[in-house]
Amino acid sequence: xxxxxxxxxxxxxxxxxxxxxxxxxxxxxxxxxxxxxxxxxxxxxxxxxxxxxxxxxxxxxxxxxxxxxxxxxxxxxxxxxxxxxxxxxxxxxxxxxxxxxxxxxxxxxxxxxxxxxxxxxxxxxxxxxxxxxxxxxxxxxxxxxxxxxxxxxxxxxxxxxxxxxxxxxxxxxxxxxxxxxxxxxxxxxxxxxxxxxxxxxxxxxxxxxxxxxxxxxxxxxxxxxxxxxxxxxxxxxxxxxxxxxx
Ligand code: IPE
Ligand code: IPE
Ligand code: MG
Numbered sequence: 001x002x003x004x005x006x007x008x009x010x011x012x013x014x015x016x017x018x019x020x021x022x023x024x025x026x027x028x029x030x031x032x033x034x035x036x037x038x039x040x041x042x043x044x045x046x047x048x049x050x051x052x053x054x055x056x057x058x059x060x061x062x063x064x065x066x067x068x069x070x071x072x073x074x075x076x077x078x079x080x081x082x083x084x085x086x087x088x089x090x091x092x093x094x095x096x097x098x099x100x101x102x103x104x105x106x107x108x109x110x111x112x113x114x115x116x117x118x119x120x121x122x123x124x125x126x127x128x129x130x131x132x133x134x135x136x137x138x139x140x141x142x143x144x145x146x147x148x149x150x151x152x153x154x155x156x157x158x159x160x161x162x163x164x165x166x167x168x169x170x171x172x173x174x175x176x177x178x179x180x181x182x183x184x185x186x187x188x189x190x191x192x193x194x195x196x197x198x199x200x201x202x203x204x205x206x207x208x209x210x211x212x213x214x215x216x217x218x219x220x221x222x223x224x225x226x227x228x229x230x231x232x233x234x235x236x237x238x239x240x241x242x243x244x245x246x
Contacts, residue, residue, distance in 0.1 A: 022191030
C-alpha cells in the first residue's frame with residue numbers, strides 16, 4: 001500500500017511548514033551548477049503544492065529564501081531573484097486552477113522591485129481563492145520577525161495604546177507575519193540537516209518535526225505523503241499526560 005492510501009482524512013494537518021533544502025547538493029551530484037538544482041526545486045514546489053491542495057491542507061509555508069541567504073555569492077542571489085519572477089509567471093495559472101491563494105512573509109523591501117511587483121500581482125490575482133493558502137517565506141528569518149514585532153509592541157506601549165501587562169501570547173502572535181494563520185502542525189526539512197535555520201521560531205513551539213535525507217529536488221508527493229502518515233502516528237501531548245489527551 002502506498003503512503004497516500006494510509007492517510008487518515010480526519011487528521012490532516014492544518015498547516016505544514018517546509019524547509020526546502022538540498023538544491024545545491026543535488027545539482028552537484030549531477031555534475032551541474034547550483035542553479036540547475038534551484039530550477040529542479042521549483043518543479044518539486046509545483047508537485048508538492050498540488051498534492052497539499054488535493055489533501056485539503058489549509059496552509060503550507062515554504063522557506064524559499066532566508067535573511068542569511070542574502071550573504072550567498074551575488075551571482076546566485078541574482079539568479080534566484082530572477083528565477084522567482086519566472087516561477088510566478090509560470091505558476092500563477094496552476095494556483096488559479098487549484099483554487100490556491102498566495103501569500104508571502106518576510107522583508108520584501110529587500111527584494112528587487114520586479115520580484116516584489118510580480119509577487120504582489122500574483123497575491124492580488126489569487127486573493128479570492130478559497131483552497132490552500134500557499135505562504136512563501138522570502139527574505140524571512142524568525143529573528144528579523146521577532147525584532148520587528150518587539151519594535152511594534154514597544155511603540156504601541158509608548159503611544160499609550162497598550163499596557164505592558166497586556167502583552168501575552170495572543171498579542172505577540174498578532175504582531176508576527178503569521179498572525180492570520182494557525183501555527184504549523186508539522187515541519188518538514190529535507191536534505192538531512194537537523195536544524196531550524198532561523199525559521200518560524202515562535203510558531204514551531206509545538207510543531208511535530210520531520211527530517212528526511214531526501215534532497216528537495218528529489219522530494220516527491222509520495223515522500224510528502226510519507227511525512228503526513230508519520231505525523232498522524234504521533235501523539236501530540238502539549239505538556240499533558242498521554243492519558244489526558246487520549
Ligand atoms: C535550498 O537549497 C534553497 C535555498 C536555500 C535558496 P540550497 O541552495 O541550500 O542547497 P544546498 O544546501 O547547498 O544543497
Ligand atoms: C535554509 O536553508 C533556508 C531555506 C531553505 C530558504 P539553508 O541552506 O540556507 O540553511 P543552512 O545555512 O544550511 O542552515
Ligand atoms: Mg542549504
